Amino acid sequence: MAHSDTPTPLESRASGPLAGKVRVPGDKSISHRALILGALAVGETRISGLLEGEDVLNTAKSMRALGARVERTGPFAWTVSGVGVGGFAQPAAALDFGNSGTGCRLVMGAVAGCPIAAVFDGDASLRSRPMRRILDPLELMGARTSDIGEGGRLPLTLHGARYPVPIVYKTPVASAQIKSAVLLAGLSAPGITTVIEQEASRDHTELMLKHFGAEISSEREGSDGRRITLNGEPELHGAEIVVPADPSSAAFPIVAALIVEGSDVVFSDVMTNPLRTGLLTTLREMGASIEESGVRGDAGEPMAQLRVRASKLRGVVVPPERAPSMIDEYLVLAVAASFAEGTTIMRGLQELRVKESDRLEATADMLRVNGVKVEVSGDDLIVEGRGHVEGGGLVATHMDHRIAMSALVMGCASDKPVKVDDITFIATSFPDFIPMMRSLGADFA
Numbered sequence: 001m002a003h004s005d006t007p008t009p010l011e012s013r014a015s016g017p018l019a020g021k022v023r024v025p026g027d028k029s030i031s032h033r034a035l036i037l038g039a040l041a042v043g044e045t046r047i048s049g050l051l052e053g054e055d056v057l058n059t060a061k062s063m064r065a066l067g068a069r070v071e072r073t074g075p076f077a078w079t080v081s082g083v084g085v086g087g088f089a090q091p092a093a094a095l096d097f098g099n100s101g102t103g104c105r106l107v108m109g110a111v112a113g114c115p116i117a118a119v120f121d122g123d124a125s126l127r128s129r130p131m132r133r134i135l136d137p138l139e140l141m142g143a144r145t146s147d148i149g150e151g152g153r154l155p156l157t158l159h160g161a162r163y164p165v166p167i168v169y170k171t172p173v174a175s176a177q178i179k180s181a182v183l184l185a186g187l188s189a190p191g192i193t194t195v196i197e198q199e200a201s202r203d204h205t206e207l208m209l210k211h212f213g214a215e216i217s218s219e220r221e222g223s224d225g226r227r228i229t230l231n232g233e234p235e236l237h238g239a240e241i242v243v244p245a246d247p248s249s250a251a252f253p254i255v256a257a258l259i260v261e262g263s264d265v266v267f268s269d270v271m272t273n274p275l276r277t278g279l280l281t282t283l284r285e286m287g288a289s290i291e292e293s294g295v296r297g298d299a300g301e302p303m304a305q306l307r308v309r310a311s312k313l314r315g316v317v318v319p320p321e322r323a324p325s326m327i328d329e330y331l332v333l334a335v336a337a338s339f340a341e342g343t344t345i346m347r348g349l350q351e352l353r354v355k356e357s358d359r360l361e362a363t364a365d366m367l368r369v370n371g372v373k374v375e376v377s378g379d380d381l382i383v384e385g386r387g388h389v390e391g392g393g394l395v396a397t398h399m400d401h402r403i404a405m406s407a408l409v410m411g412c413a414s415d416k417p418v419k420v421d422d423i424t425f426i427a428t429s430f431p432d433f434i435p436m437m438r439s440l441g442a443d444f445a
């Protein structure tokens with residue numbers, strides 16, 4: 001683990017209006033994929049705006065361990081010289097993905113198509129997360145596992161397939177990590193690999209594979225789903241990647257700006273891929289003032305400038321089919337809902353239970369210790385907003401960056417300060433969160 005193992009607490013107190021213009025760090029999903037596809041391509045990939053958070057740095061290390069040349073050439077600027085599809089070398093030591101589900105699961109897919117064996121491991125949070133959902137399809141494609149933890153968990157050894165077979169795979173849950181693992185393994189399989197999802201999940205892997213020269217197409221399946229087909233054994237060519245700002249990171253200062261009276265904050269280059277904008281849709285339904293301008297695109301990924309002004313929010317019902325497009329944003333949405341007038345019901349949140357922590361319970365606890373009335377009913381989260389939050393609680397972050405950031409955002413506008421027990425995991429996805437929030441006017445001490 002790169003960060004200190006000693007927990008570092010922090011307190012967030014009500015501040016004056018937040019104001020300024022910021023660019024939050026590069027998108028985490030796109031950053032992982034740029035490194036992995038760069039490593040599987042022939043030639044050089046130049047990445048600008050890479051997220052230099054611990055999750056992504058662990059993926060960079062794993063790509064080096066698998067034989068790619070990965071170099072940092074300047075702030076957020078990286079080059080990768082790849083080994084070609086199927087060309088990974090046997091790593092000398094275990095691959096440690098720290099806290100990162102995405103890094104671990106996508107690299108499992110990439111390794112599954114190469115005739116090598118690699119040990120996958122991570123921290124206590126990652127060791128508690130389910131891996132069967134990834135291993136099941138990879139085994140159908142010819143990979144095998146040994147020395148595997150109880151219940152199909154880390155650590156485990158993955159033996160890639162010598163002759164990978166293409167499959168048609170229907171994902172059991174909407175998960176871009178499962179879809180991406182199958183597609184990355186499918187790169188080494190002769191013929192067509194198909195992934196069918198009942199509800200579309202983020203499509204960054206598909207867009208980036210196309211950008212690197214793969215033949216991949218996607219059509220609608222049912223009302224919300226997709227059928228993705230990939231032609232195996234392509235030659236991927238090194239590419240230029242500009243990583244837009246991460247909407248899942250922007251979510252924290254966006255909610256802070258909405259709840260702190262008088263705030264007016266501008267966010268540049270925020271990725272607005274429609275499969276990631278469920279939070280913006282929901283906040284607008286709640287009455288949030290979020291103006292979008294200067295929409296443009298790069299390699300199929302749209303981005304825009306967002307201007308967010310403090311707003312009176314009201315409770316809403318968030319339908320379950322919206323979950324894939326805002327799966328990492330429910331924690332901070334629950335904070336916004338606590339400051340709204342009226343009840344917010346968020347439906348269909350079962351996937352929150354298998355993230356860095358059980359986010360359904362941890363979110364409810366975070367609100368409860370700060371005096372908010374909240375209920376978990378099956379897989380739904382119900383928050384009673386009263387227009388203000390009492391605060392005064394100590395929030396347990398459970399090795400989860402998004403709990404830590406959500407609680408600190410809550411303290412920006414609560415009546416009494418909110419304290420978190422440990423901020424160290426924020427470095428996994430948003431290393432500059434604390435200085436950036438302070439630059440906008442937040443009072444963290």
Ligand SMILES: O=C(O)C1=C[C@@H](OP(=O)(O)O)[C@@H](O)[C@H](O)C1
Binds near residue numbers: 029174177351
């Ligand atoms: O593919 C990705 O980059 C991600 C997919 C999501 O996970 P699931 O695929 O498990 O839903 C999300 O929670 C994670 O932060 C990033």
Ligand SMILES: C=C(OP(=O)(O)O)C(=O)O
Binds near residue numbers: 102
């Ligand atoms: C769920 C998350 O990430 P991962 O699955 O990559 O650990 C997250 O960043 O909220």
